[in-house]
Amino acid sequence: xxxxxxxxxxxxxxxxxxxxxxxxxxxxxxxxxxxxxxxxxxxxxxxxxxxxxxxxxxxxxxxxxxxxxxxxxxxxxxxxxxxxxxxxxxxxxxxxxxxxxxxxxxxxxxxxxxxxxxxxxxxxxxxxxxxxxxxxxxxxxxxxxxxxxxxxxxxxxxxxxxxxxxxxxxxxxxxxxxxxxxxxxxxxxxxxxxxxxxxxxxxxxxxxxxxxxxxxxxxxxxxxxxxxxxxxxxxxxxxxxxxxxxxxxxxxxxxxxxxxxxxxxxxxxxxxxxxxxxxxxxxxxxxxxxxxxxxxxxxxxxxxxxxxxxxxxxxxxxxxxxxxxxxxxxxxxxxxxxxxxxxxxxxxxxxxxxxxxxxxxxxxxxxxxxxxxxxxxxxxxxxxxxxxxxxxxxxxxxxxxxxxxxxxxxxxxxxxxxxxxxxxxxxxxxxxxxxxxxxxxxxxxxxxxxxxxxxxxxxxxxxxxxxxxxxxxxxxxxxxxxxxxxxxxxxxxxxxxxxxxxxxxxxxxxxxxxxxxxxxxxxxxxxxxxxxxxxxxxxxxxxxxxxxxxxxxxxxxxxxxxxxxxxxxxxxxxxxxxxxxxxxxxxxxxxxxxxxxxxxxxxxxxxxxxxxxxxxxxxxxxxxxxxxxxxxxxxxxxxxxxxxxxxxxxxxxxxxxxxxxxxxxxxxxxxxxxxxxxxxxxxxxxxxxxxxxxxxxxxxxxxxxxxxxxxxxxxxxxxxxxxxxxxxxxxxxxxxxxxxxxxxxxxxxxxxxxxxxxxxxxxxxxxxxxxxxxxxxxxxxxxxxxxxxxxxxxxxxxxxxxxxxxxxxxxxxxxxxxxxxxxxxxxxxxxxxxxxxxxxxxxxxxxxxx
Numbered sequence: 001x002x003x004x005x006x007x008x009x010x011x012x013x014x015x016x017x018x019x020x021x022x023x024x025x026x027x028x029x030x031x032x033x034x035x036x037x038x039x040x041x042x043x044x045x046x047x048x049x050x051x052x053x054x055x056x057x058x059x060x061x062x063x064x065x066x067x068x069x070x071x072x073x074x075x076x077x078x079x080x081x082x083x084x085x086x087x088x089x090x091x092x093x094x095x096x097x098x099x100x101x102x103x104x105x106x107x108x109x110x111x112x113x114x115x116x117x118x119x120x121x122x123x124x125x126x127x128x129x130x131x132x133x134x135x136x137x138x139x140x141x142x143x144x145x146x147x148x149x150x151x152x153x154x155x156x157x158x159x160x161x162x163x164x165x166x167x168x169x170x171x172x173x174x175x176x177x178x179x180x181x182x183x184x185x186x187x188x189x190x191x192x193x194x195x196x197x198x199x200x201x202x203x204x205x206x207x208x209x210x211x212x213x214x215x216x217x218x219x220x221x222x223x224x225x226x227x228x229x230x231x232x233x234x235x236x237x238x239x240x241x242x243x244x245x246x247x248x249x250x251x252x253x254x255x256x257x258x259x260x261x262x263x264x265x266x267x268x269x270x271x272x273x274x275x276x277x278x279x280x281x282x283x284x285x286x287x288x289x290x291x292x293x294x295x296x297x298x299x300x301x302x303x304x305x306x307x308x309x310x311x312x313x314x315x316x317x318x319x320x321x322x323x324x325x326x327x328x329x330x331x332x333x334x335x336x337x338x339x340x341x342x343x344x345x346x347x348x349x350x351x352x353x354x355x356x357x358x359x360x361x362x363x364x365x366x367x368x369x370x371x372x373x374x375x376x377x378x379x380x381x382x383x384x385x386x387x388x389x390x391x392x393x394x395x396x397x398x399x400x401x402x403x404x405x406x407x408x409x410x411x412x413x414x415x416x417x418x419x420x421x422x423x424x425x426x427x428x429x430x431x432x433x434x435x436x437x438x439x440x441x442x443x444x445x446x447x448x449x450x451x452x453x454x455x456x457x458x459x460x461x462x463x464x465x466x467x468x469x470x471x472x473x474x475x476x477x478x479x480x481x482x483x484x485x486x487x488x489x490x491x492x493x494x495x496x497x498x499x500x501x502x503x504x505x506x507x508x509x510x511x512x513x514x515x516x517x518x519x520x521x522x523x524x525x526x527x528x529x530x531x532x533x534x535x536x537x538x539x540x541x542x543x544x545x546x547x548x549x550x551x552x553x554x555x556x557x558x559x560x561x562x563x564x565x566x567x568x569x570x571x572x573x574x575x576x577x578x579x580x581x582x583x584x585x586x587x588x589x590x591x592x593x594x595x596x597x598x599x600x601x602x603x604x605x606x607x608x609x610x611x612x613x614x615x616x617x618x619x620x621x622x623x624x625x626x627x628x629x630x631x632x633x634x635x636x637x638x639x640x641x642x643x644x645x646x647x648x649x650x651x652x653x654x655x656x657x658x659x660x661x662x663x664x665x666x667x668x669x670x671x672x673x674x675x676x677x678x679x680x681x682x683x684x685x686x687x688x689x690x691x692x693x694x695x696x697x698x699x700x701x702x703x704x705x706x707x708x709x710x711x712x713x714x715x716x717x718x719x720x721x722x723x724x725x726x727x728x729x730x731x732x733x734x735x736x737x738x739x740x741x742x743x744x745x746x747x748x749x750x751x752x753x754x755x756x757x758x759x760x761x762x763x764x765x766x767x768x769x770x771x772x773x774x775x776x777x778x779x780x781x782x783x784x785x786x787x788x789x790x791x792x793x794x795x796x797x798x799x800x801x802x803x804x805x806x807x808x809x810x811x812x813x814x815x816x817x818x819x820x821x822x823x824x825x826x827x828x829x830x831x832x833x834x835x836x837x838x839x840x841x842x843x844x845x846x847x848x849x850x
Contacts, residue, residue, distance in 0.1 A: 020330040020379075021737055023287070027334025027375045028341055029276030034367035035342025037266065040349060041258070042359035047194040048254040054131055055250035056230045057237060059087060060219040062246055065573050065634055072571045073103065073543065075634035075667045078216035083241070087220055090240055092228040098217035100206040101125040104543050104668075105199040106700070107150060108167035108175070109158030114699050120195035124170060126206035132187060138162050139182030142202050149182035149200045153192035167697070168199055170209040171668045174548035175697040195350075212635070212669075275728070278506065280378050281451065282734045285499040287326075287382035290741055291319065292389075292492065312391035323383030324376065331375030338371065339363055412491075416456025423449030427793075431800030447793065451502055454789055458494035458501075466493060466781050473773045478766040481757070482773025486781075493778055496742045500782030500826070501789060503731035504819055507724070508790025509797070511812045514721045516798045518714040519810040521651075525710045528652050531565075531593050532684050533691060534709035535674030537701035544569070546670035547698035552585055554694050555674070560682030565589035566671030568663045573632040574656055575621065581633060582654030583663050585671065587612075593675045594653055601625035601645035608661045611641040617655035618646045631658065636665030651805035676703075735782065736830050739775055743834035747771070747841075758843045768835035775834075776827030783823030787816050 052058075061077030081098060088096040105124025106114045115122075127142050127149060128134075139162040142148055148168065150160070160166050164180045184200075186193055200206075207214050224233045230249040238247040248256070305315065343361045350358050426446030429435045435442040470483025486493055537545025549566055556564040566585035571578060587606040590596045596603060599615050606612065611631070613623055623629065627643045639662070647653065663669045678687060684705050691703040704712065747754065758767065791811060798809050 020326045020333075021734075023280070023327065023330035023375050023379055024334040024337060025734055026276055026280035026378065027331055027371045028337040029272055029279055030374050031335045031338025031363075031367040031371045032341035032345065033272035033276065033338075034364055034370060035339050035361065036272070036345045036349075038362055038364040038367070039342065039346040039359060042362065043346075043350070044194065044258050045254075046359055048257045051133075051193055051257075052250040052254045053133055054223075055221045055253065056224040057222040057234045058219055058248050058250065058253050059083075059222065059237060059241065060246045062244060063634075064632055064636070065571060065578065067571055067578065071578060073667075076102075076218050077244075078211055078213060078218065079220055079245070081215040081217070083245075084217065084220050087222060087237060087241070090237060092225050092233050092236060094223040094225040096220050096222050097128060098203075099126065099128065099219050099221055100203065100210055100217055102171070102210045102218055104171040105210065106169040107154055107158050107160070107197070107199055108169065108699055110160055110164070112699060114169065115154060115158045115197060117195070117197050120192075120197070123196055123198045124168075124206060124210045125198060125200050126203040127200040130184075134184055134186060136182050136184045139180075142181055142200065145202055145205050146178055147181040147202070148178040149184055150180065151192055151196075151198045152183055152185045153195070154197040154199070155180075155183045156191065157197065167699075168209075169698075169700060171543065171546070171670070172212045173209045174550070174670075176209065275731075276374075278502065278728065278731050279734055280374060281448070282499045282502050282731045284378055284382045285455065285495050285502075287323075287379055288385065288495060291323070291383045291386035292495070315391045316387045319383055319387035320380060323379045323387075327376040327379030328372075330379065331372045334375060335363075335368065335371040338367065342367075412456050413460050416453050416458075416460075418453075419449055419456060420453025423447070423451075423453050427796060431796060433800075450789070450793065451498075451505070454501070454785070455494065455498035458498055458785065459490040462490045462494045462497065462781065465784070466777055469780055469784075470773065470777045473777070476766075476769070477762070478769035479773050481762075482770045483777065485770070486774045486777040492742060493781070496739055496778050497782030497785060500732065500735035500739070500779055500823065501786040503728055503735055504783050504786025504823070505790035505793065506731070507728050508787050508812075508816065508819065509794040510724050510728075511721060511815050512791055512794025512810070513797050513801075513806075514717045515810045515812050516794070516808055517801075517806050518717050520806045520808045521714055522710050523808060524651055524805065525713070526706070528595050528650065529593060529675070529706060530595060530677060531563075531675035531706060532678045532682075533676035533688060533703055533705060535676070535691070535695065535701055535703050536672070536709060536712065538712075543668060544672040545700035546668050546672045547674070547695060547701045549585065549671055551694050551698065552671065552674060555676060555691055558687060558690055560679050560687055561676060562679050563589060563592055563675075563677040565593055565675045565677075567673040567675070568660075568666055568669070568671050569654070570634050570663075570666035570668070572634060573638075575630055577621075579617075579656055580654055581631065581656050581658055581662075581666070583658045583660055583666075585660050587657070587659070589675060590647060590653065590657065593677060594650065596647040596650065596653055599646045599648055601643070603645035603647045603657075606644065606657070606659045608659050609641055610644040610659060612645045612647060612657035613643055614649040614653060614655045615646055616649040618643075631656075631662075633662065633665035634667035639665075674703075732826070736826050739779055739827065739830035740833060742778075743771060743775055743831060744837065747834050747838045754838055754841050755843050758841065764839040767839045768831075771835040771838050772828055772831040775831035776824050779823045779827035779830065780820060783819050787819060791816075 059079065061079050063074040063076050065074065067074045079098070084096050084098045087093060101123055102125075103121040103123060106122050109115045129141065130136060136149070137152060139149065148166075150158075155161070158166070160180055162180055162183060165177055166180050167175050167177050169175055178201075185191055192198075201209065204214065207216060211218065222233065222237065224230055230251070234247050234249050238245075241247065305318075339361065346358055346361070423446045426442050426449060428446075430439050430443035430446055433439065466486050467483065470479070470486060473479030474483055535547060535551075537547075552564045552566045555561060563586060567589075568583040568585075570581045572581040573579070574581075584590060588604060590603055590612070591598075598604075600618075601612075603612050611629060613621075618624065623643055623646075625643055625646060628640055629643060630638050630640050632638045641658070647657075649655075676687070676691065678684065688703055688705070695701060695703060754767065758764075762770075795809055798806050
């Protein structure tokens with residue numbers, strides 16, 4: 001039986017290769033995700049080990065507001081210079097150095113634009129001299145307040161050289177101009193560590209521009225005396241300084257920084273694994289179809305084996321053994337391809353990160369185990385149903401010339417209805433917020449059950465729908481034959497179409513959600529924002545773009561300007577809970593520009609000790625007018641305010657409004673947006689150029705009219721949609737392989753039939769057209785099914801997000817039409833090889849085919 005199975009497998013190498021290719025692509029995603037995260041993880045380990053190489057112990061103040069990675073970047077509390085001296089006097093300390101280092105120092109390059117960094121920080125620091133890690137390559141250290149040095153990576157990116165006058169933007173001050181007096185690099189001839197751009201000032205300038213205070217530091221690096229261990233010194237310093245400081249060894253800092261980045265990488269890893277799951281789900285349909293057709297073709301062969309003594313268990317073992325062989329080969333190939341893809345993505349990521357030095361490409365055990373587990377399990381599970389069907393073939397079938405007739409669709413239809421119902425219930429629980437902490441798994445489970453349920457229901461509707469679609473081509477004999485062929489086996493057509501349905505449904509669903517979000521946000525902004533011009537900028541890092549608040553005073557003085565409002569923001573604590581804090585330079589903008597309505601108190605003015613709440617935030621915290629509330633911003637000390645007014649909640653307004661005096665304690669005490677309201681009849685074109693001129697020293701931001709601003713804000717959704725479409729294209733590629741495989745196997749199955757058709761006059765070109773019509777009908781049916789399912793899923797999500805501001809359901813009619821056209825093209829492409837093979841069939845040999 002084993003020899004018979006192996007010979008059978010080798011006899012169908014090409015058709016089984018197509019099935020295995022689907023598994024290869026899915027496994028490639030799985031192994032590639034693990035290889036990528038392992039490589040980047042080890043690379044960041046090395047980066048942070050270098051960065052903290054000269055640090056035995058580090059002392060830093062505890063942040064005023066503790067934030068998670070998803071909430072934003074923490075602002076560390078400062079360490080007074082007196083504390084540095086106190087640390088230096090502790091027994092076992094060989095030396096203590098006050099350090100100023102914070103993200104947000106941006107160099108303006110030779111082209112007048114800010115040098116951006118997508119990911120790595122843009123550090124500002126005080127120059128601490130050369131060390132084993134840092135070496136000057138050109139020029140000298142900064143000796144005067146008007147001098148800076150930069151690392152070589154930043155000098156190259158900004159195309160600046162020693163002696164140039166350059167502008168620098170910092171979080172706490174407007175643009176400053178310095179003389180570039182030196183360029184430094186790092187050990188190992190590196191221009192940067194981890195892609196970080198760094199600007200170094202004199203210590204007083206760094207304190208003023210980066211911390212807003214003199215004689216304070218962000219942290220203190222401590223060298224241990226000979227014979228004193230880092231851990232022992234850390235413990236001594238912690239006891240001496242008390243609980244207001246965080247004291248860690250250099251090894252701890254390195255591990256913590258690396259772990260923080262790895263947390264982000266794990267999220268990226270989950271995204272890649274999600275797309276791998278989609279690819280494997282589609283691949284499951286392909287393999288199931290392939291084995292179903294192969295078992296149908298081998299009906300007489302398997303029945304004959306039963307007749308000569310093979311048991312049902314041996315028949316199942318034979319089919320499953322073929323699946324195991326395919327799964328093993330596909331897993332090996334997928335693992336190899338995944339290693340290559342992981343290495344390629346790591347290289348791309350390293351370059352985007354500004355030249356991250358990659359560790360050697362490694363293959364973690366998780367990649368190997370995941371590849372073989374996924375490849376084998378998916379293939380065997382997909383082959384199991386056809387194997388069970390093969391075991392039930394009666395021996396008497398060996399003496400019949402016809403295969404077993406199609407079985408009734410009652411059982412599969414009922415099962416499909418039940419599975420679809422389970423999917424609908426899970427989606428309802430997840431989208432309605434009744435799943436608790438398991439919301440995401442419940443939603444994903446609902447989507448999976450919905451896809452499987454719809455796939456099981458597809459045979460019921462395939463024959464009438466395919467017949468209707470095929471009517472378009474029924475004007476010719478090849479068209480009629482192709483139409484009949486596509487509908488003659490509803491199960492096979494349904495499984496083939498379901499593979500394409502999954503990819504199209506996901507793309508359509510995501511498009512519906514994102515288009516609805518864009519439309520809802522755009523409509524809300526159009527109806528709400530009563531400003532003709534908006535100052536804003538695209539964020540290129542963890543901190544938002546900002547501009548000099550003095551610009552607003554100058555804008556307000558321009559002819560035709562009624563109101564110039566600056567919007568500030570910060571993450572802070574309100575009565576102990578992390579909350580987004582907002583402040584306006586002119587509190588009347590809340591009503592005049594954003595149309596906020598008063599629900600209690602007075603929101604038209606705000607004293608220095610008063611604050612406003614949105615109605616939702618006030619209700620959730622049981623706050624009313626007159627309540628006393630304690631607020632802690634990123635800097636400064638806690639402050640207690642009196643609630644003087646409550647306004648109606650809106651998607652465009654913050655839950656909390658503080659007076660303009662509070663912004664001095666914000667992480668960035670500069671406005672990140674500005675809204676300009678013009679007097680009636682004032683042309684936008686007259687004012688906009690004047691505002692642009694006032695923003696000359698703020699190259700991070702620009703001024704645009706309201707329509708352009710709204711388009712700018714929703715543009716990120718287009719980028720997200722494009723990325724998702726590219727990743728989901730893999731599922732569509734696998735679906736194309738499924739159509740090719742089904743047609744190729746169908747041509748083999750109908751060899752005698754094709755020979756008879758050729759014998760009675762069907763020409764080669766007509767044969768090719770017949771196969772092409774069959775492919776186009778199946779692929780368009782799959783796309784149509786995917787569009788319907790995708791619209792349904794998308795509409796359900798939009799409905800669930802109604803309270804979050806997505807109120808308009810927008811259907812992407814143009815995209816849906818494009819998907820149908822793409823499906824027709826896919827059908828034509830998928831039919832090429834099977835059609836050529838069918839046209840080349842030897843007529844006499846085909847007629848004699850058994």
